[in-house]
Amino acid sequence: MIDWFLTALPLPYPDAVVVVGTAVVGFVAGALGPLAVLRRRSMFGDAMSHGTLPGVAVAFIVTGTKAPEPLLLGAALSAALAAFAMIGLERVGRMRPDAAIGTVLSISLALGIVLLTYIAGSGNSEQSGLNAYLLGQAAGMVERDIAIALLLGAVALTVVTIGFRVLRSATFDPGFSAVAGVPTWAVDAASTALLALAVVLGVRTVGAILMVALLVAPVVAARQLTTRLSGLVPLSGAIGAACGAVGGVVSGRAELPAGPVIVLLATAAAVLSVLFAPRRGVLARIRRRSRPGVATR
Template identity: 85%
Template sequence: MIGTVLEALPLPYPDAVVVVGTAVVGFVAGALGPLAVLRRRSMFGDAMSHGTLAGVAVAFLVTGAKVPELLLLGAAISAALAALAMIALERTARLRPDAAIGVVLSVSLTLGIVLLTHIGGSGNSTQAGLNTYLLGQAAGMTERDIAIALVLGAVALAVVVMGFRVLRSATFDPGFTAVAGVPTWAVDLVSTGLLAMAVVLGVRTVGAILMVALLVAPVVAARQVTRRLSALVPVSGLVGAICGATGGVLSGRAELPAGPVIVLLVTAVALASVTFAPRRGVLARLRGRRAAFSEEPGR
């Protein structure tokens, strides 16, 4: 099925793989982004993405092979450990959320860079390419990577659909969720797991440093055109998919790394949406204020 889609695109095979892969990753990240943005956990996701570096390095050290599935498993475990560390620091050490995020982010990134530097100096020829997890390398994607992203993305989105009411309630009215008998820790666990899955899928394409932008920027853009969460999720996913595919094409034509190009593109879309959105944009609000000011008595 993937091969058929790739052949149908009017692009060379390597470019088609990048376009489809970045579109899938962009859609999944954009659709799951509201779990971070609306619950004020954007930097939470950033710290998790930085934590994936150490997991990739440890997975390679343990297995001695650069198998994508094993590296992604290591990234997922380290992202989950980073999330648990932040929660533990908040609840046991009584640190403010921003302080806990800062500690985990800096420590996990430092550990990842140290491990990758150690691996790079070990003389192991199979380690070539591990540094691409820092800033991403969409050009190295394969059909197997797309298949993995589709399967994991489908699982994550299925969880969102089935638990949509609970997630919506926990986002906008956590007190009601607790009264209704749904444990807050369970909701936090599920949402954190979904964020970890989005981070792990995107870290190979966009990189650990820039992944948070692919989670946040599509949501910022989508929020300017819709107020309903049921519409926000697919619209945000669509923005991420379009920017991912477009960035993949542009980066290939300009011979630039795909991750930074995608991030710049999705950020530009978010800024344009914030500025020009018909009802909630900056210009629309300015026009509304001017109209209200001119209609005041005596004006």
């Protein structure tokens, strides 16, 4: 099925793999991004993305292979560990959220670079390409990567769909959720797991350093166009998919790294939306305030 779709696209096969792969990753990241942005945990996702690096390195040291499955599993476990470390520092260590995030982010990045440097000097011929997890390397995607992204993305979006009301209530009215008997820790754990999945899927394409932009920028753009969470999730996913697909094409034609190109496109979409959105954009607000008889706030 995937092979038929790839060959049907009016692109060379390697370019089609990159475009479809980056579009899938962009959609999943954009659709799950509201879990971070609306709960004011954008930098939480950044620390988790940096936290994937030690997991990738340890998984390679243990298995000795660059097969995506063990590396993604290691990245997921490491990202989850980084998330729980931040939560622990906040709740048990009584650290401020920004201090906890900064601590975990710095330690994760430093440990990841140390381990990657150790692997590079080990003489293992299989280690070539591991540094791509730092800045991303979409050109190395194959059909199996697309299949994994589709499978895990479908699981994540199914969870969001089933638990949509609970997630919405916990995001906008956590007090009501607590009164209704919904355990806060369960919602936090589910949100953290979904964010970890989005980060793990995108880290190879966009890179650990830039992954947070793919989580945040599509949400910022979509929020200017809709006020409903039920519309925000698919719209943010669509913007992420469009940026991923266009970035895949542009990077291939211009021989530029896909990750930074995708992030620049997503950022441009966010800036344009903030400025020119029909109702909530900056220019629309200026026009309303300049009309006679319209009160300014």
